[in-house]
Amino acid sequence: MSLQAPSLARPQDCCARSAQTPEAGFCGDCGKPLIWCMAAQECHSVIDRSGMCPVCIQPELYLDAGAASTVREGGKLALPLVIRNAAGIGRPLFVTGLWVKEDDAGWRELPLSFERLDSGRSANVAVRTEVLDHAGVHQVDLRLAIASRYHWREEAFVLTSSIIFPVESKDPNGPVTNINVTADQIGAGLTVYNPTRIEQERAAGQDTHARPIPLKLNRADQDETRLGRRGYDNGLRVPRAVSFAWRGFAEGDCPADGPILDPSGILYFGRNAVGHDQEGNDARLLVSQADGALSPLTGSISRQHFSIYPESGRLMLRVESQFGLRVNGDAYGRTKSVLLEDGAVISPLRKSPDALTVTVNFEAEREDVTRILLTRTCRA
Amino acid sequence: MASEPIVLSDPRMLAEFMRQSEFKAFFEKRFAVPPDYAALLFKNGELVDAFKGGHFSVGGLVDRMKSLIGGSTHISMMIADLKPFQLQTVLRATSRDKVEVTGVVTLEVQVNTDKPSNILGMMHGVDRAPGDANDLGRKALAKADVLDRIRPHFSDRVFEAAIGRVDAADIRGDTGLQDKLQADMMKEVERVVGDLGLIIRSTSIEWAQNAEEAAEQARADAERRQKEVEFQIEMAKRQAELINDATEFEIRSRTELAKLQNASEDELKHMALNSEIEFIDARENAKRRQELEELDHQVAFLEKERKATFENQLATARNETELMRIQQEQLKIDTDMSALRETHMQEMKKSGAFSELEVSALAQKQQREHISELQEIELRGERVRAEIKRLDRQQELDGQKEILIHKKGMSAEQILALDAGLSPDVAMVLAERARAEASSNEQSMALMREMVEAAQAREIRTEDQARTMSDIAMRGAVGVAAGAGGKPLPEAAATGQPQAEIQTIDCPKCSTAAPATSKFCMKCGHKLRT
Structure with a gap:
């Protein structure tokens, strides 16, 4: 898990620089107010314009090593996920929900057996698709609700990611590839019906993943409102810099x-x-x-x-x-x-x-x- | 037509070449290799392909006719079990403290499903001449053969090397050692048979009990037995004491004591019959007395504990006020304890289990102890008070000494600032500025007085604060104008000297000094430059 996903939150460079000056309330370059993370006593960081702390909020999502990347029509695909808290200063992250959506179907919430992820810790979640009954390229969307907590306060966010994978055709009516060889030693031809080749397929590059694949996480502001995690029901939002x-x-x-x-x-x-x-x-x-x-x-x-x-x-x-x-x-x-x-x-x-x-x-x-x-x- | 399954001839086998005779038939035969088997097809001794399971059709007259036209080809097939299997072996080593340690190693191995054909490397090649006794090629590979190949690489390189560094008693439950051994063993297997079509999935070791552990267990058993015996003896002693206590009798008589003491058993019986003496059962009293004695012990223990806490508090008292507070608390607790003792005495008297004499003797003893304790506490308090005073005086003297040391070799300006209560660092900065700006000693002293007043008003404590203050005071509006334009100060430009310090400008809204390069005030957000 050495691949480091880019941080979701990015305060402007000038603001981060000005925040180094003791008792600074505004950025000396852009004039915007310096808004500190609610846990500034621990993380000593300003938040970005979207309200996210670059130190406290560092979730990483991976598709675990060894996960299959293709599936045949009529099969199910297992997606072993790893959620990791990459925060470096001992700030815990709370995973409050995980949803999965396949193509145009609705969101399906997965029950999680954990919530708190301490700094540097990771947790595994197994996601299994429904039966994939059409060949072609399919997409599984993931929605992750996370929160950072400090005393009684909580900043909640919703992030999304997606996995795209091909579903191969079962093709029961297609031509069967047979191998015919003859041999008088055994007195007959030998026919092999539609077997699963091993070494030739591997040579064609269809390998399993030896290392976890980092999945890009994007902020889902609409989902945050829809799920009631941020803002008011009527869509209004009060930013920290109000x-x-x-x-x-x-x-x-x-x-x-x-x-x-x-x-x-x-x-x-x-x-x-x-x-x-x-x-x-x-x-x-x-x-x-x-x-x-x-x-x-x-x-x-x-x-x-x-x-x-x-x-x-x-x-x-x-x-x-x-x-x-x-x-x-x-x-x-x-x-x-x-x-x-x-x-x-x-x-x-x-x-x-x-x-x-x-x-x-x-x-x-x-x-x-x-x-x-x-x-x-x-x-x- | 039904298919015949092709499987290994024995479950202990790992891979096997199919016998040619099984394929020979006049009519067509069908065979199926299950999906958990790899089927390797060879044509003229060359590997054609590998399949995970498969369905084969063999034989028939027509195909035989075709082969006569097409020419003769040698076909053979090998099947290999793809399921993981377990191997176990016993390994021995000597620990650091020279105790023989035995462990059962369990390996989970599997034929590499990606490269099953590499298993041929374990079989010494393909069987090219069936029936030839001189042919060294093997027709099968047993699971035990795999263990024979791996085992020699474990004993010294892995097992002895790791066990020789730890004591026999520390081996069990040492997960670090387990991890190291497992990692080393997996590395060895990977090195030896990794490219021979086998993959290692996991290993683990189960330790047999070694001599050291057996001795430890025997010792623990003996100790347990000893404790049990001691407990039983203790219980028996208590029982005996209880019986002794409970069978205490009181004899009440009007007869002379000397006569009673000299009376024989028969005479006592006679006296009892004539009601000259009477036996009173003292069991209840004895029990009550035991309880009260235990309570008395608890009170004494509580008092000792409190005394220890109080002494600790006294020892850590930092000043007079704290000392007073601790003593007040002590007084309150003392009063409570006295009340408790008084109540206890009353209880003892009331119970009738103690004689008047015993109770009063106990009370006197406790009073004596209490008074001596109070005296001791008072003395200790005095000592602590004296020590605190001495330390305060010492601190005062040290402070004066430090000021005197600083004043030595100082200028009149610095001494002025020092006397005004400013720190030596601040005094030095202000004196430097005063001397730099003034042309005469009088001017310098006058300027210094102004700056000292300003520093006092602004509560300047550090060297940096003093420098900032004097910068602002000296440059004033000139700094604002120069900073606003982003130009260097006139004197710096004229002399061509590099500017050592960061140029600052004052915010017109809140007067906070901000770096001259700032576009906005960092305190109030006011726009400083267009």
């Missing part, structure tokens, strides 16, 4: 408009002041009264109340507060993750949902969300 715009927050209580530049990729909301220390928030949530004084309800907001972050093309919210909160009127407890859709209303105070709300609005260009407006409204 820009956040802050409305209704007091000056100094929210960061400047723009993408999340912190390597964690998370925005924290809560009662604590905005700051860079461990307990500091990205946006401060206070309940103020009409006269500008702080409402007693502020005490019900935790120091860190909730966090929002883009994950697998969606905007997610995680409840950090022990008091819980409401999203679109539904209450959620601590450590629960909630999908935030366009127009979602976050009510940090579970018992007084109208006192303080943060509304989420998307601005999209075609299917990509380019800006997310976070509007704070206080009615205490």
